[in-house]
Amino acid sequence: MLPYHSLIVFDEKTNRPVYRFIANRLISLIQHGTLLPGTFLPGTREMAVLLKLHRNTIIKAYNELIAQGWAEAIDRKGIQIIAELPIVKPRSFNPVKNFPVSEHHRNGEREVNADHRFIPITEKKPDIVVNDGFPDPSLAPVEEILKEYRKYMKPNVLKELLAIKQMGGNQELRASTAKFLSESRGLNILPENVLITHGAQMAIYIAALLLIKPGDEIVVSEPSYFIADELFRNLGAKVNRVPVDQDGIDIAALTEVLRSKDIKLMYIIPHHHHPTTVTMTASRRITLLNLIRTYNLWVIEDDYDYDFHYQNSPILPLASADHQGQIIYIGSFTKILAPSFRVGYMVAGADFVSKAINTRRFIDLGGDTVMEAAISSLIESGELSRHIKRSKKVYQNRCELVCKLLTKELPHMVTFTKPQGGMALWLQFASAYPLSVVLPILAQHGIQMIGSAYYKGVNKNYNHIRFGFASLSEDEMRKIVSCLKDIAPKT
């Protein structure tokens, strides 16, 4: 007889009924070929003793096996594993954690290029995290959001709300987003021009998927948002890079590329460029719009934190200008609220949006309708605008403060241009302080820098990192600065 008492060992703390657990174990023993077809199980009394369980538990477990068609009761002989089951070749059990996947892995060109700039998360919980430039969750209007959640999660309201899945996103949110964008960004759009996505990244993904064919020539800035960059490469695009200076993308260099190659698409971040934080000037924008028309370019305009501009108001997006529908405008409410509220949007021509909706079904059957309805209410009530105004003040002060601190305390170590807006600085470290040295030291002191880092050598002559200040307290800023101050130059 099998050593059931050692084969069936169970977790006391389980929520599941014990008989279910026993039955499941017996079934897996059958499936693994340990318990062979035709075998008679021990009598319920005997098994109860073996497993130190009440006999009724065993009886229920056996009935379970019979009910599921794994075993049958034979008069006066007991419970037998069905003999007709095809024999399973017995083999050692491989717990899933030992899956030797790579051996099977034949996905070739589907292989994803990991990016060295993607910083792995350390095991130990850090005291301070400096992110890529995220809003401060402790400023989020959680009470207002919870109030809305409570409103929409009343059983009948919820049933009503979810009766029909709106593939383009919650109807009210599409409408209020169209209104919000028309007022704040001078876009002239209708709800049908808006696709609500699960974060801006999904909007970038869908736009790229619809527009990029393997071998297509595209243009991005150098440097550019690295996840989008990886995405385009993984879709098979040939990526041309045009440098960014203090006024935005280098128009002369761009023109040269457009002249020399058949460029299909441009990915651009004119406002608080990622990673450099540069905002493109008005005159360059107009030249760019002319180039877009002349070369009939598709454009993905990524405007991830438009609403947080500190010097006067933000400059209107390219998509607000007259164009033939080739500018796909992408933004997010996540940057306004908090990283947990992943609601982004794509603005495009109605038929492009309907194509995007069709594609989106493959990726994601829809967003969190309750959250979408809640955000729509926040827009309609004006709470979203009030929240933007409130938090913008806080971020602006934090920006001033961190810039002062760095300029005063670390002139020998870091250089940067104070951004016109956004939630991060683009810090260049002096060559005597390579990030490969600085970041581990900070980590040792419990300071985790998770912003996009461009290491010296690995990325040409970079030695830069995105320094998200928006969610840092003054105290945290001072700690980071004093920790940096203690680092000795590499000679």
Add this chain to the structure above:
Amino acid sequence: MLPYHSLIVFDEKTNRPVYRFIANRLISLIQHGTLLPGTFLPGTREMAVLLKLHRNTIIKAYNELIAQGWAEAIDRKGIQIIAELPIVKPRSFNPVKNFPVSEHHRNGEREVNADHRFIPITEKKPDIVVNDGFPDPSLAPVEEILKEYRKYMKPNVLKELLAIKQMGGNQELRASTAKFLSESRGLNILPENVLITHGAQMAIYIAALLLIKPGDEIVVSEPSYFIADELFRNLGAKVNRVPVDQDGIDIAALTEVLRSKDIKLMYIIPHHHHPTTVTMTASRRITLLNLIRTYNLWVIEDDYDYDFHYQNSPILPLASADHQGQIIYIGSFTKILAPSFRVGYMVAGADFVSKAINTRRFIDLGGDTVMEAAISSLIESGELSRHIKRSKKVYQNRCELVCKLLTKELPHMVTFTKPQGGMALWLQFASAYPLSVVLPILAQHGIQMIGSAYYKGVNKNYNHIRFGFASLSEDEMRKIVSCLKDIAPKT
């Protein structure tokens, strides 16, 4: 002078300051080439009269233009649009809704195949919606969920929770999901084997993206879940179809296909198959497991509503058996809670999961951490299991009731096999009642059937539809049945 009063018309109900609106309009006039470089704007007094606004508003709007670099103040002459701005070729303004996208649309093989089975949503709000088989939102444990939301959305808790984005999903949820699946499905897994996704669809998408190369031969059942089917075709897979009978997929036919072709991947729904609701028998599962090993197949096992089985307990998934890591197991919490709570998971080998995480970044930077943490708490507290138990009873009663009604009232019209579980019936309509006739009639009576429909002719000899009963009240069921009863046969 330009007819500013007609060019600048604004919405009284805007949340935005009026001066911002005026500035935005003037900027778009510049961008559209209506307001030409070098033009002097009317004096602030004059403009105030033109637009019937207070002069200070105009002054602020003009300052805005200057601040944004669109205009400059010329001594004793007024405000001039910067002359150095490159001239924009004037052209008629095309509102975004008129984007002539198709003309530009050159994405060829990226074109998405729309599916005729995807039923468009009617404008008029229906009285009753019969879905594809979704849970009843009014049963969802909203109070418990809101309690958890409130807990995790306390400012500092939230900040802590969101400090570092867990790309694989909230750590606690990965751990409790591993525990939940081990207990309920006999899987033997660790948190590292679990990827939390924004709904099961995203898990299917990522698995397919990693495994399917254009030209790869794959196997699916006939019929099969149509969105997955479209996805595979869009990824360039050659799709082989094997019929489903009352015991599940036809093993003999499958073996034949495996013998004759180099099949890389199989997509299968052994438990409450979609759309047919059939549950695969134990003995077929064992044969199937042997075939998977013999032919070294990749398998995507879609187990979308495992937890709602009415006859005894559900049969353990294929992934719970001994395999070499080629079975990717996919499930969802959405079907347990409500369509708004889009949290799904992929279970696979640790290195497959890490590849999936890397790919997921392109599509979606992460889930709703608060919701994920809340669901984890529901699992740990046992509330999720209690909710499953409660709602399962309700759905089982609704299943009994709808089956009785249909058998009693509509024997001449519909045939079906009572499912062992799940939230939908697979209704075959007699050929005298083609869906193309029945569905519009129902719609006229305010009954919208949005379940997957397989129309006669379009899909071979089908005349079937998924009839989701789980969220229907007895009253609604009776209304639908009596409405169907009045439909005359097509002669």
